[in-house]
Structure formats: structure tokens, C-alpha cells
Amino acid sequence: MVMLGLWCLLGGCRAVPPAPVELVELSALDPTLHFDIRYATAHNFTGRPLYAQARAFLQRPAAEALVRAHRALCQQGYGLVVYDAYRPWSVTRALWDAASSAARREGFVADPAVGSKHNRGCAVDVGLYALATGQEVPMPSGYDEFSERAKPTYPGGTAAARAARDTLRRALEAEGFTVSDQEWWHFDYRDWPRYPVLDVPFEALPRRAPKADVGAASCGYRAGGK
Ligand SMILES: C[C@@H](N)C(=O)N[C@H](C)C(=O)O
Numbered sequence: 001m002v003m004l005g006l007w008c009l010l011g012g013c014r015a016v017p018p019a020p021v022e023l024v025e026l027s028a029l030d031p032t033l034h035f036d037i038r039y040a041t042a043h044n045f046t047g048r049p050l051y052a053q054a055r056a057f058l059q060r061p062a063a064e065a066l067v068r069a070h071r072a073l074c075q076q077g078y079g080l081v082v083y084d085a086y087r088p089w090s091v092t093r094a095l096w097d098a099a100s101s102a103a104r105r106e107g108f109v110a111d112p113a114v115g116s117k118h119n120r121g122c123a124v125d126v127g128l129y130a131l132a133t134g135q136e137v138p139m140p141s142g143y144d145e146f147s148e149r150a151k152p153t154y155p156g157g158t159a160a161a162r163a164a165r166d167t168l169r170r171a172l173e174a175e176g177f178t179v180s181d182q183e184w185w186h187f188d189y190r191d192w193p194r195y196p197v198l199d200v201p202f203e204a205l206p207r208r209a210p211k212a213d214v215g216a217a218s219c220g221y222r223a224g225g226k
């Protein structure tokens with residue numbers, strides 16, 4: 001209430017009140033999530049690492065919603081692979097600078113003049129892994145493949161890849177995420193307007209060990225065994 005009052009005083013009352021910024025490290029929330037943080041490697045469309053650390057964060061409500069989606073997917077034989085989550089604004093600018101004019105025009109990268117929902121800690125890029133093998137599940141396109149095949153409605157590719165893509169989408173939508181029109185892997189959390197665009201580097205965010213009991217009720221497959 002105090003926060004709402006202050007927000008009204010400072011900015012004029014808009015439709016959505018701000019929410020407290022709390023970036024949560026996803027690996028601490030559920031150790032059975034898999035991570036393939038492409039922007040911490042050269043295996044991304046820019047061809048060079050953009051993060052000094054391979055870490056993934058979301059604002060707490062989005063992080064908890066993602067873990068619920070992961071746990072629901074586990075009942076269907078899948079787990080989530082996280083490619084990217086919170087992204088500092090300066091990295092959005094680097095992606096924009098590296099993108100082709102076609103990729104910019106088609107909306108495959110966010111314009112830094114506006115900022116990305118990733119910058120707010122409210123967007124996540126994810127795929128699926130198979131619980132039985134720990135291997136990534138093929139989708140109709142690769143991650144950050146800026147083509148028609150990336151659209152969540154693309155009708156081509158194999159039936160199995162389309163079914164996996166649709167399973168991913170259903171699980172995230174059930175928890176308050178919306179898929180991008182362009183990218184089957186990109187999901188925005190519903191409360192994104194309540195958070196500011198941030199440019200905090202990963203190195204400035206504290207590392208937290210997973211609590212002993214988290215993940216106990218989660219997926220059966222864990223990288224490196226149990
Ligand atoms: C670059 C791609 N992985 C992505 O996240 N695109 C969206 C549009 C963004 O930059 O916010």
C-alpha cells in the first residue's frame with residue numbers, strides 16, 4: 001500500500017503498480033532444470049560469448065511459475081532446458097548490433113531503445129529435454145534460428161517436433177507465460193509491465209546454493225546422476 005502510494009506520487013497512477021525486483025537464480029530453485037546458456041558461449045548467432053558467467057535468473061513470481069511448468073512437464077516425460085532468462089540491457093544492445101536488418105525487422109531481437117522483456121527478468125528462452133535420456137528434444141527449428149521455422153505456428157518439420165513444441169507451449173501458457181509470435185522458445189511472463197528494464201551484470205548477483213529439499217518432488221533425471 002505504501003509502495004503503491006509512493007508510485008502514484010512519483011509517476012502518476014498508471015494501470016499496473018510496480019513489483020519488487022527479486023532476481024532468483026533458477027538452478028537454486030530446482031536443480032533438475034537443465035541449462036544451455038548460449039550467450040555465455042560462442043554457440044550463438046553472434047559467434048562470441050556475451051556473458052562472463054553461465055547463469056539464469058527470473059523475477060521470483062516468474063521463476064516459481066517456470067518451475068511449476070517444469071514439474072508439470074515431468075509428469076509427461078520432459079524437463080525444461082533454459083537457454084536464456086534475465087538479460088542485462090547492454091547485452092540486448094549487443095544482440096541488436098549483431099543482428100541482420102532482416103532479423104531486426106522481423107522482431108527476432110528486441111530494440112534496445114524499447115528494451116526487452118528479458119531485461120525485466122520476465123522473459124525466458126526454453127526447450128525440452130527427455131527425462132529418459134537427458135537429451136534435448138528436437139524442435140521444428142534450432143534455438144535462435146531466425147526463420148519461418150521458428151514461428152510457434154510453423155506447420156512444417158516432423159510431427160514429433162511440432163508435438164514437442166506444442167507440449168512446451170501448453171505447459172508454459174498454463175503458468176501465465178505467452179509465447180512469442182516469432183520464436184517457439186521465447187515466453188513472456190504476464191506481470192512484465194510491473195518490472196523495470198535492468199542492466200545489472202550476472203557477476204553482481206549473489207550465488208545461492210540450492211536448498212537440500214528442492215527438486216525432491218521434481219524430475220527423475222539429473223545431469224551427472226543422483
Ligand atoms: C534474441 C532472441 N533470443 C530473443 O530473446 N528475442 C527477443 C525478441 C528479445 O530480444 O527480447
Ligand SMILES: [Zn+2]
Binds near residue numbers: 123124125185186187
Ligand atoms: Zn527470448
